[in-house]
Amino acid sequence: MAKKVVIIGGGFAGLACARTLANDANFEVTLLDKQNHHLFQPLLYQLASATLSASDIARSLRGILSSAQNVSVFLDHAYDIDPEKQVVQGKERQYDYDYLLVASGTRTSWFGNKEWEKHTIGLKNLNDAYRIRQRVLSSLEKAEIINDPVEQQRLMTVAIVGAGPTGVELAGAFEDLVQHALTSDFRCIDPLNLRTIIIQSGDRILKGFSEEQSELSKKHLEEIGVEIMLNDRVIDVEEGKLTLKSGGSIEAGTIIWAAGVQASRVTNCLDVEKDRSGRLIVNPDLSLPAHQNVFVAGDVAHCEDQKGVHVPGLAPAALQMGTHVAKVLLEEVRLESTRFADQKISLRPQFRYWDKGIMAIVGREYAVVDGGKFKLNGRIGWLAWLFIHILFLVGFRNKLSVLLQWTFAYIQRKPGSRVFALRDNNWEKEIL
Numbered sequence: 001m002a003k004k005v006v007i008i009g010g011g012f013a014g015l016a017c018a019r020t021l022a023n024d025a026n027f028e029v030t031l032l033d034k035q036n037h038h039l040f041q042p043l044l045y046q047l048a049s050a051t052l053s054a055s056d057i058a059r060s061l062r063g064i065l066s067s068a069q070n071v072s073v074f075l076d077h078a079y080d081i082d083p084e085k086q087v088v089q090g091k092e093r094q095y096d097y098d099y100l101l102v103a104s105g106t107r108t109s110w111f112g113n114k115e116w117e118k119h120t121i122g123l124k125n126l127n128d129a130y131r132i133r134q135r136v137l138s139s140l141e142k143a144e145i146i147n148d149p150v151e152q153q154r155l156m157t158v159a160i161v162g163a164g165p166t167g168v169e170l171a172g173a174f175e176d177l178v179q180h181a182l183t184s185d186f187r188c189i190d191p192l193n194l195r196t197i198i199i200q201s202g203d204r205i206l207k208g209f210s211e212e213q214s215e216l217s218k219k220h221l222e223e224i225g226v227e228i229m230l231n232d233r234v235i236d237v238e239e240g241k242l243t244l245k246s247g248g249s250i251e252a253g254t255i256i257w258a259a260g261v262q263a264s265r266v267t268n269c270l271d272v273e274k275d276r277s278g279r280l281i282v283n284p285d286l287s288l289p290a291h292q293n294v295f296v297a298g299d300v301a302h303c304e305d306q307k308g309v310h311v312p313g314l315a316p317a318a319l320q321m322g323t324h325v326a327k328v329l330l331e332e333v334r335l336e337s338t339r340f341a342d343q344k345i346s347l348r349p350q351f352r353y354w355d356k357g358i359m360a361i362v363g364r365e366y367a368v369v370d371g372g373k374f375k376l377n378g379r380i381g382w383l384a385w386l387f388i389h390i391l392f393l394v395g396f397r398n399k400l401s402v403l404l405q406w407t408f409a410y411i412q413r414k415p416g417s418r419v420f421a422l423r424d425n426n427w428e429k430e431i432l
Helices: 013-019 041-048 116-120 124-147 148-157 165-181 211-221 267-270 315-335 380-394 396-412
Strands: 005-006 027-033 035-037 056-060 073-074 078-082 087-090 094-096 101-102 106-108 157-161 197-198 228-231 234-238 241-244 249-251 253-256 262-263 291-296 358-361 369-372 372-377 420-422 430-431
Touching: 005 013, 005 094, 005 315, 013 027, 013 101, 013 315, 041 124, 041 165, 041 380, 073 430, 078 267, 094 372, 101 315, 116 234, 124 148, 124 253, 124 267, 148 157, 157 165, 157 249, 165 211, 211 228, 211 372, 228 369, 369 380, 372 380, 380 396
Parallel strands: 005 027, 005 101, 027 073, 101 291, 157 197, 157 253, 197 228
Antiparallel strands: 035 056, 078 087, 087 094, 106 262, 234 241, 241 249, 358 369, 369 372, 420 430
8 A cells, every 4th residue: 555645845855856756656755835836936036136936946746746647736734743643733624644745844933022023024936025025015106206305215215124034035136136237227316326235234245154154254244335234133123113122123115034933823823842933853764753654854854964064054955855855755665575575764874964065145146156175156156046046936837937138138238027016095015
């Protein structure tokens, strides 16, 4: 009888596992996700900054897995897991399993200040990206029509809390947007007056990179007009205003929260050890210590690989983890028909992470790549960034579409996704 495999999450880890088990008669795979699409999150900031559209970075999960006859996709929200009964409870129905993979991803963390959520925008999904784009573009439109210079400056201020890759890439993208795309589009305001501010509690940006790459990135951002505030942190958030520990404050039409993440809520129902961000601490084979038929992969997994290296929450790591889990399952089914059937769990291989380095784009034609001893920056780093991100996009159509969009934006210096619809008279917009 085919083994029932339930996968929670259609991100990089969950999709990699499902595709590796595709059309294997030994498995009946169920993929659950509360969204109907796989999202290429590394390019989400380009949707927020009007460079790309949703169809360029998202693809239907059913479309990706349409040829996998043993894989069923359900649009459902998994909110409870019972490891003893081997059941996942979804909003719509219940799912039994022999093996479970939890790859549900992370959500924005406000570090215990939940009330700040209504005044800020994170960047974890398509809706967040649409909201950021809507807020920035509609703020420019409102600044164009009013005559109050103080309010104009507030509207034309974008404050980004957090200087990791998300914050840095957004800041560079917004400066590129106003310097290259919007300079001739307005008559009453000068888009070059847009202020993009990064607030970082630590002493440098891009903390995961080497100090050299971090300093080069900071210098480039400042050269293109981004204001960077280090060694300061936000202690309060109100509508349109940030209060800082240093005693100052920033009034901004757009406040973006890129300061932290925490594990998705479904992990709370698993009574296992977690780290400070709620990630589940797993065995070397990515299973849970008390439930060895439950695996965890992607951003919700806290693990060290075969070499004792802490595995980062990156797309390449998630892909490798999802593939590893699938290979473990394939091997266990094979061992069941051999004399090693009783030893199959002890024979599981440890996960080994192939570190391909990290990279971040820091504005037009400038990126940093940090692969240990291998480091790139500037235009060469930017070209490497372009190649790697095209390579990892799911589906030929997505690759071709993004390549054409980037080529058009590079030549014309104007992104093609600056469209939104007026919902009411209070400047609340919805991006098309």
